[in-house]
Amino acid sequence: MPESTPSSGPEIVIEPTRGLAFIRWRDLWAYRDLLWQLVWRDFATRYKQTALGPLWHVLQPLITTGIFTIVFSHVAELSTDGLPASLFYLCGLLAWNYFSQTFTSTSSTLVANANLFGKVYFPRLIVPLSSIISNLVSFVIQFAMFLIVLELYRASHPEATCGLRWSALMLPLVLLQLAAFSLGVGLWLAALTAKFRDFTVVSGFLIQLWMYVTPIIYPLTKVPMQWRIWVAVNPVTVPIEAFRSMLLGTGYLSPNLIAVSLAATLFALVSGVLVFQRVEKNFIDVV
Amino acid sequence: MSRPIIEVSNLSKRYRLGSIGATSLREEFTRTWNRLRGVPYPDKTEFWALRDVSFSVQPGAVVGIIGRNGAGKSTLLKILSRITEPTIGSARLRGRVASLLEVGTGFHPELTGRENIYLNGAILGMSRAEVRRKFDEIVAFAEVERFIDTPVKRYSSGMYVRLAFAVAAHLEPEILIIDEVLAVGDAAFQKKCLGRMHTVAEQHGRTVLFVSHNLGAVRSLCTNCLWLESGTLRQQGPTDAVVNDYYKAGSLAPASLNIALEPRLGHHGEQLRITALTLNRNQPILHGEPFSFAIDFEARSACEEVSFGLGLANLDGTRLMSMDSDLTTPRFTLKAGQRGRVECTLDRLLIQPGLYLVDLGARSGDFNGLDYLSGIMRLEVLPGPSTPSTLIRDSGHVRYPGGWSIASA
Numbered sequence: 001m002p003e004s005t006p007s008s009g010p011e012i013v014i015e016p017t018r019g020l021a022f023i024r025w026r027d028l029w030a031y032r033d034l035l036w037q038l039v040w041r042d043f044a045t046r047y048k049q050t051a052l053g054p055l056w057h058v059l060q061p062l063i064t065t066g067i068f069t070i071v072f073s074h075v076a077e078l079s080t081d082g083l084p085a086s087l088f089y090l091c092g093l094l095a096w097n098y099f100s101q102t103f104t105s106t107s108s109t110l111v112a113n114a115n116l117f118g119k120v121y122f123p124r125l126i127v128p129l130s131s132i133i134s135n136l137v138s139f140v141i142q143f144a145m146f147l148i149v150l151e152l153y154r155a156s157h158p159e160a161t162c163g164l165r166w167s168a169l170m171l172p173l174v175l176l177q178l179a180a181f182s183l184g185v186g187l188w189l190a191a192l193t194a195k196f197r198d199f200t201v202v203s204g205f206l207i208q209l210w211m212y213v214t215p216i217i218y219p220l221t222k223v224p225m226q227w228r229i230w231v232a233v234n235p236v237t238v239p240i241e242a243f244r245s246m247l248l249g250t251g252y253l254s255p256n257l258i259a260v261s262l263a264a265t266l267f268a269l270v271s272g273v274l275v276f277q278r279v280e281k282n283f284i285d286v287v
Numbered sequence: 288m289s290r291p292i293i294e295v296s297n298l299s300k301r302y303r304l305g306s307i308g309a310t311s312l313r314e315e316f317t318r319t320w321n322r323l324r325g326v327p328y329p330d331k332t333e334f335w336a337l338r339d340v341s342f343s344v345q346p347g348a349v350v351g352i353i354g355r356n357g358a359g360k361s362t363l364l365k366i367l368s369r370i371t372e373p374t375i376g377s378a379r380l381r382g383r384v385a386s387l388l389e390v391g392t393g394f395h396p397e398l399t400g401r402e403n404i405y406l407n408g409a410i411l412g413m414s415r416a417e418v419r420r421k422f423d424e425i426v427a428f429a430e431v432e433r434f435i436d437t438p439v440k441r442y443s444s445g446m447y448v449r450l451a452f453a454v455a456a457h458l459e460p461e462i463l464i465i466d467e468v469l470a471v472g473d474a475a476f477q478k479k480c481l482g483r484m485h486t487v488a489e490q491h492g493r494t495v496l497f498v499s500h501n502l503g504a505v506r507s508l509c510t511n512c513l514w515l516e517s518g519t520l521r522q523q524g525p526t527d528a529v530v531n532d533y534y535k536a537g538s539l540a541p542a543s544l545n546i547a548l549e550p551r552l553g554h555h556g557e558q559l560r561i562t563a564l565t566l567n568r569n570q571p572i573l574h575g576e577p578f579s580f581a582i583d584f585e586a587r588s589a590c591e592e593v594s595f596g597l598g599l600a601n602l603d604g605t606r607l608m609s610m611d612s613d614l615t616t617p618r619f620t621l622k623a624g625q626r627g628r629v630e631c632t633l634d635r636l637l638i639q640p641g642l643y644l645v646d647l648g649a650r651s652g653d654f655n656g657l658d659y660l661s662g663i664m665r666l667e668v669l670p671g672p673s674t675p676s677t678l679i680r681d682s683g684h685v686r687y688p689g690g691w692s693i694a695s696a
Contacts, residue, residue: 011379011380012384013377014366014377014378014379014380015372016373016375033409034410036415037406038409041398041406044397045395045397045398048397049397116410117370119392120370120392121368121369121370122410122412281372284365284370284371
């Protein structure tokens with residue numbers, strides 16, 4: 001076994017945190033193997049003892065799209081920007097599901113892992129970061145399904161104009177923004193839930209309402225012009241519109257909207273990380 | 288002396304009793320409202336789990352942390368393990384730290400033994416390459432080769448604990464922090480774990496902080512000891528000195544027991560009633576040291592041929608040792624209304640350190656039970672100065688010193 005001298009290791013200083021709790025990048029990097037182990041754990045255990053396994057990723061958006069098409073398109077007759085309703089909803093849900101899943105798992109980080117966090121130290125941020133990555137798995141499956149549905153539609157409607165644009169190459173950047181924002185707002189909720197259990201109720205409620213203020217069942221073009229900038233303060237709006245514009249060819253985007261959306265995302269991410277890091281330090285005392 | 292590897296200064300930790308358990312928004316509003324109205328914040332709920340603790344540890348030292356429940360041992364370990372922050376003060380740890388406050392932290396029941404080794408290793412701070420390098424060693428140590436690809440939820444509890452400890456035992460930190468984790472597993476496995484800790488400490492020169500209620504383990508492993516009491520550091524120094532003072536301070540001394548009113552079975556206690564039991568003059572009971580007990584009694588009617596006795600049973604109730612007065616002393620004759628005390632002394636108590644149940648009785652003649660109380664209290668025999676540091680109790684309940692000789696045939 002290799003001998004190491006005590007002085008070779010890094011010095012760990014333990015003292016009360018005063019002021020802002022910044023990320024310790026070196027620490028995070030040292031635990032990168034844990035990140036992958038947690039991603040693997042989520043992947044390996046998610047479908048144990050389910051009959052349909054990963055098929056759920058496909059069924060869930062398909063069923064939701066079916067219901068939306070009946071309720072919002074046929075019954076309520078909401079506009080879908082000239083797109084076939086099913087593709088319109090499916091595309092919106094593709095982005096929305098990634099956001100809501102990451103948000104939900106991040107917001108329960110502290111409470112769900114209290115037992116683990118009470119027994120061993122590692123940078124707590126590893127856990128939400130791992131859910132960002134493991135939720136990508138379901139995103140990829142849903143994305144593949146979306147492409148199949150899209151091609152089936154185009155094959156049966158030769159006159160259809162909707163379809164992938166070259167801008168779709170930028171999709172990873174949009175996804176990155178979604179991940180960053182869901183992390184930021186999820187960390188806020190995680191911190192608040194650790195302090196006040198009321199927020200376990202709030203986060204489920206919040207995500208439900210959030211879907212309605214995000215243009216998923218309606219296009220942004222239906223929102224009056226003077227309100228659009230406010231809708232963009234919700235950082236999920238622009239990614240949803242971007243998805244539609246990249247994957248289907250319609251969607252409303254402007255540099256102003258994008259700038260507001262990015263600024264709001266950055267704010268949520270930085271403040272979320274700071275608040276989370278602050279609460280996480282003594283969180284175990286109040287479990 | 289070289290630079291200390293652990294330096295702790297003025298470490299303090301405050302808990303607010305009222306806020307243990309997450310608060311609700313309503314509570315928080317009430318509190319804020321009260322503060323705004325000038326109603327003083329109830330500071331009575333403050334509680335210092337640790338207060339002004341300072342010490343330093345040299346590289347390679349194995350330091351035991353002892354103290355009663357609630358003395359702050361766990362809080363200290365939690366702070367040093369970076370699970371929670373101190374309220375005041377600081378600690379410097381110069382080296383890689385691994386802490387083992389529980390075995391099997393983060394084990395996932397659905398995953399196989401193999402997958403859990405990698406997962407648990409990563410949680411404890413090992414890199415994947417490190418786990419891969421030690422994988423075979425870990426599996427061999429845990430003795431689970433045949434089940435390595437079985438989900439751990441199918442493991443017996445013994446296998447589970449062995450695997451969990453095996454992963455932790457192969458960490459190679461410069462500083463190892465261990466809470467009472469050896470309380471799990473069977474005797475043979477405990478022996479193996481202690482052996483492994485010896486190796487880690489002595490051969491690899493690691494620094495170890497070890498919390499245990501098993502003072503025998505502390506004696507055998509630790510060179511130095513910290514004694515915490517009510518959140519403060521009461522004493523530190525070489526293990527033997529600290530442990531002896533700890534015993535003397537009576538932290539573990541049994542109190543005398545008033546048993547006059549304990550319910551009896553049948554007619555026990557009607558003619559003669561045992562009213563109190565005092566063990567070892569309220570001093571800690573140490574293995575290999577003198578031991579005494581005193582029985583207070585009250586004879587309600589005249590009794591002939593009376594003998595008293597005390598027995599120790601293990602926690603299952605099996606009697607291991609009896610001390611009857613009529614073995615060595617003529618039986619007593621008691622008058623009606625007579626109160627008194629009989630005392631028995633032993634030169635050396637040879638029953639092994641451990642927890643025992645006390646049975647107590649008085650008898651007239653050979654068969655006539657006058658009073659009898661079974662399992663009336665628990666008695667703890669602690670390791671004494673002469674107790675061998677081998678901790679394993681597989682050598683029977685009593686170690687009897689014999690006169691040995693050898694001759695060639």
